[in-house]
Amino acid sequence: MRTRATDERLSQMAARLRLVYMRDHLTEMLEAASGAKMTPRETLEYVLSKEVDQRESNRIKLSTMAAHFPRACTLESFDFSAQPSLDPGVIRELAKMEWVDSGENVLFLGPPGVGKTHLAIALGRRAVQKGQNVLFISASHLMAGLQKANKEGTLNEKLSSLYKPKLLIIDEVGYLPFSAQTSNLFFQLVSRRYEHKSILITCNRSLNDWGMIFGDPTVAAAILDRLLHHCTPVTIVGDSYRIREAQKLKLLGDHNA
Numbered sequence: 001m002r003t004r005a006t007d008e009r010l011s012q013m014a015a016r017l018r019l020v021y022m023r024d025h026l027t028e029m030l031e032a033a034s035g036a037k038m039t040p041r042e043t044l045e046y047v048l049s050k051e052v053d054q055r056e057s058n059r060i061k062l063s064t065m066a067a068h069f070p071r072a073c074t075l076e077s078f079d080f081s082a083q084p085s086l087d088p089g090v091i092r093e094l095a096k097m098e099w100v101d102s103g104e105n106v107l108f109l110g111p112p113g114v115g116k117t118h119l120a121i122a123l124g125r126r127a128v129q130k131g132q133n134v135l136f137i138s139a140s141h142l143m144a145g146l147q148k149a150n151k152e153g154t155l156n157e158k159l160s161s162l163y164k165p166k167l168l169i170i171d172e173v174g175y176l177p178f179s180a181q182t183s184n185l186f187f188q189l190v191s192r193r194y195e196h197k198s199i200l201i202t203c204n205r206s207l208n209d210w211g212m213i214f215g216d217p218t219v220a221a222a223i224l225d226r227l228l229h230h231c232t233p234v235t236i237v238g239d240s241y242r243i244r245e246a247q248k249l250k251l252l253g254d255h256n257a
């Protein structure tokens with residue numbers, strides 16, 4: 001009876017201190033600790049580490065939602081043997097996420113289906129795990145947002161909000177060409193983040209085509225100049241993983257193999 005009253009008081013104190021896991025699991029943790037014959041020090045360590053673990057997993061959950069990843073890809077699920085043009089060492093180095101700490105950029109270049117978006121999401125999730133906030137956005141969505149803000153006179157606010165994430169992942173640059181005016185807005189975004197906050201871009205065209213993508217070759221050159229200054233460009237060549245998987249399953253018939 002006394003124990004229950006004490007647990008009640010401990011729970012209330014945990015609530016006041018916003019130790020949510022302790023508030024909800026106090027009795028069961030104390031019972032587990034006494035069952036395992038933990039010393040007072042071990043018990044305290046056990047209880048606090050549970051709280052820390054819980055907070056960390058909540059933080060990751062919230063940041064992952066805020067990042068707007070379109071799907072859940074991981075580096076562990078990337079099959080490097082299927083992509084011989086890609087040096088796994090480069091991706092392992094990028095997975096340390098030091099480039100995000102120092103505001104450097106990454107470009108994934110290559111044809112459709114070779115795993116650019118997969119790797120971008122996987123690295124983005126790694127960044128979230130390391131405590132860096134991330135925003136994933138498609139290039140067309142980003143450009144539409146910039147254009148709209150420009151039209152409504154809120155470009156500065158838009159650029160400020162796009163400056164916030166430590167890593168901005170812009171997916172699918174190159175699928176649609178941008179007007180000279182939109183390219184100029186994109187240049188302002190790249191300039192603002194330059195040397196402070198990282199950008200990861202996936203693009204299905206080679207850098208030589210950027211003049212075409214960005215309408216105006218001078219603006220394209222200025223964008224590339226800033227993006228490439230502190231940058232790891234990764235070119236992936238080869239066949240689409242999807243098509244190869246489909247061929248393996250014989251969905252496309254032998255004449256396509």
Ligand code: ADP
Pocket residue numbers: 073077078079080082083110111112113114115116117118119202241242
């Ligand atoms: P891209 O962005 O280059 O067009 P994606 O990253 O969208 O290609 O890849 C297409 C599909 O194939 C995705 O479902 C992705 O998870 C998968 N994929 C591509 N490459 C690999 C790989 N090497 N290992 C495992 N899955 C892969």
Ligand code: MG
Pocket residue numbers: 113116117118171172202
């Ligand atoms: Mg893609």
